[in-house]
Amino acid sequence: MPRPRRCRRVGLRPDLTYFKPAGVPVAGLEESVLTVDGFEAIRLKDLEALEQEAAAGRMGVSQPTFHRILRAARKAIADAVVNGKAIRIEGGVVRVAGTRRFMCDSCHRGWEVPFGTGRPPGCPACRSTDIHRDEKNGASAGPGRGRCGKLR
Numbered sequence: 001m002p003r004p005r006r007c008r009r010v011g012l013r014p015d016l017t018y019f020k021p022a023g024v025p026v027a028g029l030e031e032s033v034l035t036v037d038g039f040e041a042i043r044l045k046d047l048e049a050l051e052q053e054a055a056a057g058r059m060g061v062s063q064p065t066f067h068r069i070l071r072a073a074r075k076a077i078a079d080a081v082v083n084g085k086a087i088r089i090e091g092g093v094v095r096v097a098g099t100r101r102f103m104c105d106s107c108h109r110g111w112e113v114p115f116g117t118g119r120p121p122g123c124p125a126c127r128s129t130d131i132h133r134d135e136k137n138g139a140s141a142g143p144g145r146g147r148c149g150k151l152r
Contacts, residue, residue: 008069009060009097010040012114020086032080035092038073045070103134110134 014036020029034042037059044055056066080087099112104123113120122129 005093006061008037008040008092008094009058010036010094011043011058011097012099013096013112014039014089017089018086019080021084024084026086029086030083031088032076032083032085033091034073034076034087034089035069036089036094037069037092038076039089040094041066041070042073042077101134102131104128105130105132 044050044058052066053063056063099114101110101112102120103110106128107126109125111124123131
């Protein structure tokens with residue numbers, strides 16, 4: 001029996017979790033799955049241009065593990081682009097580092113924002129300004145802290 005996966009730290013949860021080729025109906029598309037930790041590896045290495053050792057440190061994994069995550073993520077993206085598949089971002093045992101959770105008192109929607117971005121102007125769903133911090137339901141206590149959980 002394989003040992004359980006170690007929790008991987010990600011800097012943010014992706015806002016958009018589905019991409020598809022233009023002009024093709026969703027019903028007829030195959031999907032390529034990109035894990036949330038793969039999304040983070042691509043973001044750190046290719047977008048922020050970090051060296052693998054630094055990116056691995058930010059994710060809380062070893063450099064060889066980071067390389068495996070990155071290789072799998074690039075393969076999923078290449079498969080989607082070359083074979084005309086949709087990309088679904090989901091899964092992985094991760095914790096979002098450095099986020100604050102807010103709740104809307106009007107529509108009862110919860111969402112997370114990164115530290116350092118200031119208080120949100122209002123609810124992203126209903127635009128109400130009647131919002132509050134939600135410390136008890138998974139909000140991080142500060143950068144690098146947070147709960148580990150399986151994302152779907």
